[in-house]
Amino acid sequence: MSDPITDQIHEMGRKARAAAHKLSLLTTAEKDTILRAMAAGLRDASTEILTENAKDILAGEAKGLSSAMLDRLRLDEARLEAVAAALEHVATLPDPVGQVLDDWDRPNGIRIEQVRVPIGTIGIIYESRPNVTADAAALCFKTGNATILRGGSEAIHSNRAIATAIQAGGEKTGLPADSVQLVPFTDRQSVAAMAGMDQWLDLIIPRGGKGLIETVVSLARMPVIKHYDGICHLYAAEKADQEMAVKLTVDSKTQKPGVCNALETLLIDETIATEFLPKVAAALRAKEVELRGCEKSLAILPDLIPATEEDWGTEYLEKILSIKIVSGIDEAIAHINTHGSHHTDCIVTTDIAQAEVFLHSIDSACVMHNVSTRFADGGEFGFGAEIGISTDKLHARGPMGLRELTSYQYRVRGAGQTKV
Amino acid sequence: MSDPITDQIHEMGRKARAAAHKLSLLTTAEKDTILRAMAAGLRDASTEILTENAKDILAGEAKGLSSAMLDRLRLDEARLEAVAAALEHVATLPDPVGQVLDDWDRPNGIRIEQVRVPIGTIGIIYESRPNVTADAAALCFKTGNATILRGGSEAIHSNRAIATAIQAGGEKTGLPADSVQLVPFTDRQSVAAMAGMDQWLDLIIPRGGKGLIETVVSLARMPVIKHYDGICHLYAAEKADQEMAVKLTVDSKTQKPGVCNALETLLIDETIATEFLPKVAAALRAKEVELRGCEKSLAILPDLIPATEEDWGTEYLEKILSIKIVSGIDEAIAHINTHGSHHTDCIVTTDIAQAEVFLHSIDSACVMHNVSTRFADGGEFGFGAEIGISTDKLHARGPMGLRELTSYQYRVRGAGQTKV
Numbered sequence: 001m002s003d004p005i006t007d008q009i010h011e012m013g014r015k016a017r018a019a020a021h022k023l024s025l026l027t028t029a030e031k032d033t034i035l036r037a038m039a040a041g042l043r044d045a046s047t048e049i050l051t052e053n054a055k056d057i058l059a060g061e062a063k064g065l066s067s068a069m070l071d072r073l074r075l076d077e078a079r080l081e082a083v084a085a086a087l088e089h090v091a092t093l094p095d096p097v098g099q100v101l102d103d104w105d106r107p108n109g110i111r112i113e114q115v116r117v118p119i120g121t122i123g124i125i126y127e128s129r130p131n132v133t134a135d136a137a138a139l140c141f142k143t144g145n146a147t148i149l150r151g152g153s154e155a156i157h158s159n160r161a162i163a164t165a166i167q168a169g170g171e172k173t174g175l176p177a178d179s180v181q182l183v184p185f186t187d188r189q190s191v192a193a194m195a196g197m198d199q200w201l202d203l204i205i206p207r208g209g210k211g212l213i214e215t216v217v218s219l220a221r222m223p224v225i226k227h228y229d230g231i232c233h234l235y236a237a238e239k240a241d242q243e244m245a246v247k248l249t250v251d252s253k254t255q256k257p258g259v260c261n262a263l264e265t266l267l268i269d270e271t272i273a274t275e276f277l278p279k280v281a282a283a284l285r286a287k288e289v290e291l292r293g294c295e296k297s298l299a300i301l302p303d304l305i306p307a308t309e310e311d312w313g314t315e316y317l318e319k320i321l322s323i324k325i326v327s328g329i330d331e332a333i334a335h336i337n338t339h340g341s342h343h344t345d346c347i348v349t350t351d352i353a354q355a356e357v358f359l360h361s362i363d364s365a366c367v368m369h370n371v372s373t374r375f376a377d378g379g380e381f382g383f384g385a386e387i388g389i390s391t392d393k394l395h396a397r398g399p400m401g402l403r404e405l406t407s408y409q410y411r412v413r414g415a416g417q418t419k420v
Numbered sequence: 421m422s423d424p425i426t427d428q429i430h431e432m433g434r435k436a437r438a439a440a441h442k443l444s445l446l447t448t449a450e451k452d453t454i455l456r457a458m459a460a461g462l463r464d465a466s467t468e469i470l471t472e473n474a475k476d477i478l479a480g481e482a483k484g485l486s487s488a489m490l491d492r493l494r495l496d497e498a499r500l501e502a503v504a505a506a507l508e509h510v511a512t513l514p515d516p517v518g519q520v521l522d523d524w525d526r527p528n529g530i531r532i533e534q535v536r537v538p539i540g541t542i543g544i545i546y547e548s549r550p551n552v553t554a555d556a557a558a559l560c561f562k563t564g565n566a567t568i569l570r571g572g573s574e575a576i577h578s579n580r581a582i583a584t585a586i587q588a589g590g591e592k593t594g595l596p597a598d599s600v601q602l603v604p605f606t607d608r609q610s611v612a613a614m615a616g617m618d619q620w621l622d623l624i625i626p627r628g629g630k631g632l633i634e635t636v637v638s639l640a641r642m643p644v645i646k647h648y649d650g651i652c653h654l655y656a657a658e659k660a661d662q663e664m665a666v667k668l669t670v671d672s673k674t675q676k677p678g679v680c681n682a683l684e685t686l687l688i689d690e691t692i693a694t695e696f697l698p699k700v701a702a703a704l705r706a707k708e709v710e711l712r713g714c715e716k717s718l719a720i721l722p723d724l725i726p727a728t729e730e731d732w733g734t735e736y737l738e739k740i741l742s743i744k745i746v747s748g749i750d751e752a753i754a755h756i757n758t759h760g761s762h763h764t765d766c767i768v769t770t771d772i773a774q775a776e777v778f779l780h781s782i783d784s785a786c787v788m789h790n791v792s793t794r795f796a797d798g799g800e801f802g803f804g805a806e807i808g809i810s811t812d813k814l815h816a817r818g819p820m821g822l823r824e825l826t827s828y829q830y831r832v833r834g835a836g837q838t839k840v
Contacts, residue, residue: 021757025781106802110791119813120783198637202813217618217641223814244836251838337441359831361445363540371530371834381830382526393539393622393827394643395815407813410801411779414791416664418671 005185009148009193013200015178016121016146022176023144024118028095031142034170035091038141039084041169042134045161046080052161053130060154072128073155083134086385087166090138093384096403097144110414116406118144120202123194125150125216127208130158134166136207137180139387141170143405146179148201150194152208153186160184188215195219202407207388225400228391229315230260230343232373235267235332235358237349242276244370245348246283249321252346252373254287258317260389261344261366261376265312265322267332273325274300281323289319296325312339329354333361340364343391344376344398365391365398425605429568429613433620435598436541436566442596443564444538448515451562454590455511458561459504461589462554465581466500472581473550480574492548493575503554506805507586510558513804516823517564530834536826538564540622543614545570545636547628550578554586556627557600559807561590563825566599568621570614572628573606580604608635615639622827627808645820648811649735650680650763652793655687655752655778657769662696664790665768666703669741672766672793674707678737680809681764681786681796685732685742687752693745694720701743709739716745732759749774753781760784763811764796764818785811785818 026034042049053075060070075083096116103113122145124136133149140147151159163182167175183190194201198221205225206216213226234252236245252263268276277300281291292311293304304323311322312335326332329347336345346368347358355369366376376399378386383401390396396404446454462469473495480490495503516536523533542565544556553569560567571579583602587595603610614621618641625645626636633646654672656665672683688696697720701711712731713724724743731742732755746752749767756765766788767778775789786796796819798806803821810816816824 021781021783024783104802106800110795112801117783221637223643223812225814241836247836247838251840255839355833359833361441363441363444363537364829366830366832368832369834370836371832372838374839375530375832375834375837376830380526381532382524392643394645397827398830407817409784410786410796410818412786412788412791412795413775413779414789414795416661416667416790417795418667418792419675419794420671 003189005187005189006193009183009190010197010200012148012181012183013121013197016148016181017200019176019178020118020120020146023141023146023179026144028097030174031095031144032091034173034175035087035138035142037173038134038138038166038169038175039087041165042080042084042087042162044169045165046077049080049158049161049165050075050077052157055157056155065154069128069154073130073158075130075158079131083131086135087138090142090385093142093402095142096406101408108417110412110417113411114408115411116403117409119405119407121146121148121200122405123148123150123201123204125191125194125204125206125208125212127152127212128154130155130162132207133159133162133182136387137163137166139385139402139405141179143402145405148181148183148194150183150190151186156186191215192219196221198222205387223395225390225396226392227260227388229341230262230389231264231313231315231339231341232261232343233265233267233336233340233345234263234373235326235329235336235345235347236269236272236276236280237329237332237347237351237354238269238271239351239354240269240272240276240348241350242272242279245276246280248346248348248370248372249280250283250287253284253289253321254319255372255374257319260315261373262317263321263373264315265324265339267335268323268325269332270296270325270327273297277301277323284321287319289321292320292322294324297323315341329357333358337363341391343389344368344373346371346373365389423609425607425609426613429603429610430617430620432568432601432603433541433617436568436601437620439596439598440538440540440566443561443566443599446564448517450594451515451564452511453593454595455507455558455562457593458554458558458586458589458595459507461585461587462500462504462507462582464589465585466497469500469578469581469585470495470497472577475577476575485574489548489574493550493578495550495578499551503551506555507558510562510805513562513822515562516826521828528837530832530837533831534828535831536823537829539825539827541566541568541620542825543568543570543621543624545611545614545624545626545628545632547572547632548574550575550582552627553579553582553602556807557583557586559805559822560825561599563822565825568601568603568614570603570610571606576606611635612639616641618642625807643815645810645816646812647680647808649761650682650809651684651733651735651759651761652681652763653685653687653756653760653765654683654793655746655749655756655765655767656689656692656696656700657749657767657771657774658689658691659771659774660689660692660696660768661770662692662699665696666700668766668768668790668792669700670703670707673704673709673741674739675792675794677739680735681793682737683741683793684735685744685759687755688743688745689752690716690745690747693717697721697743704741707739709741712740712742714744717743735761749777753778757783761811763809764788764793766791766793785809
C-alpha cells in the first residue's frame with residue numbers, strides 16, 4: 001500500500017515515534033510549562049483561529065449543516081478562552097508518569113518495580129468539534145505521548161489554526177518537534193493509513209459517532225479504545241425510596257439527554273409498579289419526556305406509547321424513555337446485561353444487601369446505588385480531565401483520565417543474577 | 421456472513437457470555453474446588469487422553485512433522501500429571517477478582533470504588549501444544565472468565581480429550597455449563613468467525629507463531645493481546661563489571677536459546693571493546709554460539725561472521741548472536757529503541773546513574789540492570805502462573821499473570837445525589 005497520502009501519514013508516524021522518545025524524558029515541570037505556553041499560543045493566535053473558524057462556519061452553512069452541528073463547530077472569544085484555560089488546568093493536574101504501581105524483591109535478590117510510563121504514540125480520529133484538537137493533544141502530551149490528530153473535514157480550517165497555535169506556543173518552551181501533528185487530509189484514506197500503521201501508532205482513540213468508530217475498529221491493527229453507546233438503566237427496586245427514585249430518574253433522563261450517561265430505560269419492580277409508575281410518569285411528563293412502556297406498564301397507564309423490542313436496545317439521546325416492569329432483581333439484572341451497553345446502570349433501593357447483589361452482577365463499567373447515572377463522568381469522578389468514557393473492558397473501562405493514557409514498564413535491578 | 425461454521429461459533433459465543441455472568445459470581449473457594457476437580461478429571465481420563473494423543477502423533481508422523489514438533493505434541497503419563505498438577509497450583513494462587521484497586525469519596529458524598537472484575541469472555545487461539553488447552557482454560561477460569569479454545573489441527577484429538585476431561589471433572593463440583601468450550605473446527609474460517617464476533621468475545625489471545633498472530637490481528641474486531649518476538653539486547657557499558665557482563669551474556673544467550681527472552685544482540689561500548697570482545701567471544705564460542713559482528717567488531721576479531729543490517733532485527737531463537745560496538749549509551753539506547761522488539765533489554769554497568777538513564781530511556785516491557793534477560797518471565801517475577809509475555813503496551817505489558825486477565829468496574833454508592 002504505497003500512495004502519497006499513506007506515505008505522508010507513515011512519515012508522520014515515524015516522526016511521532018521519534019518525538020515520543022523525547023517526550024518520555026520530560027519532567028512534569030517541563031511538561032506543565034509547555035502546556036501553559038500552548039495556552040498562551042492559542043491566545044496569541046485568537047484572531048487567526050477565529051478567522052479560520054469563520055471559513056468552516058461559512059462552508060458548513062453552504063453545505064446545509066444543522067444548527068446543532070454548526071453550534072458545535074463555532075468558536076468565539078469565550079469558547080477559545082475556555083479551551084486555553086483547559087490547557088492550563090491540565091498543567092495543574094498530577095502527572096501519572098513515573099508513579100510506582102508496585103515493587104517487590106524476589107528470593108534471588110532481584111528487585112522488580114512496575115512503573116507508569118507513557119503509552120508512546122496515540123492517534124485521535126474525531127469529527128466536528130475543533131476544541132478536541134487542543135484538549136486531546138493536551139491530555140496526551142501531559143502523559144508524555146506524541147499525538148497524530150485527524151479531525152473531520154467540517155473543522156479543517158479551525159483545526160489547522162489551533163494545531164499551529166499550540167505547536168508554536170509549545171515550541172517556545174521546548175516542545176519537541178512533531179509531538180503534536182495534525183493530519184492535513186480529511187478523506188477516508190487517511191483514516192485507513194493511520195489504522196494500518198501499527199509500527200508507528202500504539203493506540204487509536206476514535207471520538208465521534210458509531211459510524212466512525214465502526215470504521216476504525218474494522219481497519220485498525222493496533223488497539224482501539226472505543227466510546228460506544230450508553231444505554232443506561234435505572235432499576236426502581238421493591239424497597240426503593242420512591243421519592244428518591246423519581247428524583248434520580250428525572251435527573252438521569254432530563255438533566256442532559258444528549259449524552260452517553262443519560263438514562264434510556266427505567267425498570268420498575270412489579271411489586272411497586274401500580275404506585276410508582278403513575279408518580280414517575282407524571283414527573284417525567286412535566287419535563288416533556290415521551291414515555292414508551294411494556295405491556296404491563298400499559299395495563300397501569302394505558303396512555304403510554306407501546307414499546308417495541310427495538311426500544312430496549314436504543315440509545316435515544318433525547319427526551320424519550322422506555323419503561324419496563326420486571327418481576328424482580330433477577331429479571332432486572334438479566335435485562336440490563338442482555339440489552340444494555342455495559343456503560344452505566346443504577347439500582348434505587350433501601351435494601352443494602354440487594355444493592356450489593358446488583359453491584360456485583362451487572363457487567364457494566366459503572367454500577368451505581370442511589371446515584372444519578374449522570375455522575376458516570378471523569379469530572380464527577382474527580383479525574384480533573386477526561387478523554388472520554390470507554391465502553392471497552394481492556395486497558396481502560398469507564399471514565400478515562402490521565403492514568404488511562406499511560407502504560408507501564410518493569411524495571412528490574414540486580415547484581416549479576418543468572419538462571420544457571 | 422452466515423455459514424454453518426460461523427453460526428456454530430457464534431452460538432458458542434452466546435453460550436460463553438451466559439457462562440461468564442455465572443462465573444463472575446463464583447467465590448474464590450468455589451473456583452479453587454472446581455480447579456482441583458478439573459485436575460482430577462484429567463487424571464481420571466488419562467487413558468483416553470493418551471489414546472487420543474497417540475492418534476495425533478501418528479497423524480503428525482504421517483504428515484512429516486519435525487521431531488521438535490512431534491515432541492511438543494507428545495503427552496505421556498508424566499507430562500499429563502504435570503498438566504494436572506499445574507491446575508492444582510493455579511487453585512493455590514491468590515484470586516485477583518474482587519480486589520479493590522482504589523476507593524475515594526467525592527465532595528458531594530458519593531463513594532467510588534474501583535474493583536477488579538473478570539474480563540468476561542476470552543478466545544485463545546493456539547497451535548500445537550495440547551497442554552495449552554488445560555493451562556489457558558485454568559488461568560482464565562480462575563479469573564472468572566469463560567473461554568473459547570481453538571487449537572491447531574495437529575493436536576485436535578488430544579485437545580478434545582483434554583477439554584472433555586476438564587469439563588467433566590469441573591461439572592462434578594459446579595462448573596457452569598459452557599465455561600470452557602473447545603471449537604471443533606481447525607480451519608481458518610473458525611479463526612475468522614471468532615475474530616469477528618466482538619459481541620461475544622471481549623479478548624483474543626493468540627499463542628503461537630508470527631503468522632498466526634498476524635492473521636488474528638488483521639481479522640480481529642476485539643482487543644488482541646499479542647506475544648510477538650523478543651529481540652532482546654544486552655549493553656556492556658563503559659563501566660561494566662566485565663566478568664559479570666560475560667556471565668550475563670552467556671546466560672541470556674545460551675541457557676535456553678529458543679525462547680522470547682533469550683538474548684539476540686550484544687552491544688559493546690567502544691571504550692571497552694578491545695578488551696571485552698575477545699573475552700566474551702571466547703566464552704560464547706565455548707558454548708557453540710555463532711557470532712555475527714559489525715565492522716568495528718571485525719576489526720578486533722576478524723574471524724567473526726559479518727553481520728548484515730537484517731541481523732539487527734532478527735530473533736534467531738538459536739545459538740546465534742549479533743554483536744555491535746557502539747559509541748556510548750546514546751547509541752545503545754537509539755539502537756535498542758529502533759531495532760528491538762520492546763520486549764526485554766539489559767545494561768551491565770557499575771555506574772548507577774548511567775543505569776538509571778538506560779532504565780528510563782528504553783521503551784521496552786522489561787528493562788534490566790545487571791540481570792540476565794531470561795528473568796523476564798511470569799514465574800521469575802513471582803506471578804505463580806503466566807499466560808504469556810505481552811509485547812503490547814495496552815492493558816498488559818510484559819509477563820502476564822492472573823491480574824492481567826482481569827478488568828475493573830467502578831461501583832458508586834450514594835444517597836440520592838443528582839446533578840440538579
